Amino acid sequence: MGATTYPFTEGGYTLYSNANCPYAQRALRAFNAANVPYTVEEIDLANKPSWYPLVNPRGKVPALRTPDGTILIESLVIAEYVADQFPESGLLPSDPVARAQLRLFIEKFGSEFTPDYYRALTAADTSDQDKFKDSLAAAIKGISAELEIQWKRESGRGGPFWAGSKWTYAEVILASFVGLLPVLNHYRGFVVPETREFAAFNRWRQAILEHPEFLRAKPDEDALIKTYKKFVPDA
Missing domain, CATH: 1.20.1050.10 (Glutathione S-transferase Yfyf (Class Pi); Chain A, domain 2)
Incomplete structure (x- = not known):
């Protein structure tokens, strides 16, 4: 029987990541640079949790669960979301x-x-x-x-x-x-x-x-x- 739920922080940002993945590090660094709190669920890419397809059916990291429950995948998408969601961070130029x-x-x-x-x-x-x-x-x-x-x-x-x-x-x-x-x-x-x-x-x-x-x-x-x-x- 497959998993029916997955771990996340209620009302907060949850990053599904892997410490050695250069793409996942993009998402971590975007949140760090924007000074936005988040929690990390570390994903063993060689032995993924049974629940992970509920987060990302492609099985890749990073993935992000936003406070309203929206799931975003792909590192560039997540990083740009952070930059646009928190423009005061100055990550992206306004010009x-x-x-x-x-x-x-x-x-x-x-x-x-x-x-x-x-x-x-x-x-x-x-x-x-x-x-x-x-x-x-x-x-x-x-x-x-x-x-x-x-x-x-x-x-x-x-x-x-x-x-x-x-x-x-x-x-x-x-x-x-x-x-x-x-x-x-x-x-x-x-x-x-x-x-x-x-x-x-x-x-x-x-x-x-x-x-x-x-x-x-x-x-x-x-x-x-x-x-x-x-x-x-x-x-």
Whole structure:
């Protein structure tokens, strides 16, 4: 017999999450940055609770139950909901052009960095690994160039974050993937070069890694490496 109910906080926000999932970390960081109270139900993705399909039939994290009982899924949807529900947090810019530029940056990161990261990690052939590592390096170079452009805009104000000195939506969405680079270094020896073309990315990355909001939801590095081992065919 299947489950008929699931755990949640009555009248509050309940996040269904997993500490090692970079997508789930987006939702956590959105709530943290907006300073909104929430409770977490940790989901073991290898052994999901029988009740979890009642929350998310797709079986993925994150998922959010709002105070009125609405269920939201998908990390970008949840993060944008938090930003819009709590505009005083300043997570998203109010200016339409600045918001469009931010979304273009997130799309660039998601379409270039993330696929090549996982391709380099999961490739079995060493020549393919090298090809995808080179492609990832090129993607990071492009991201670095976009950061340089942004920091010359009023909405960037010299960095080191997308919105200048303030941790906002760009970091909420992308920090967990920046934080995955040690996993690729461990399995594939990938290191971001310390050259001028990568300087803005390295500055941004270091600012992310040192920020309290990153550390607040930072998974254990050894646990991350262990979690991602299943994606590495030659590990």
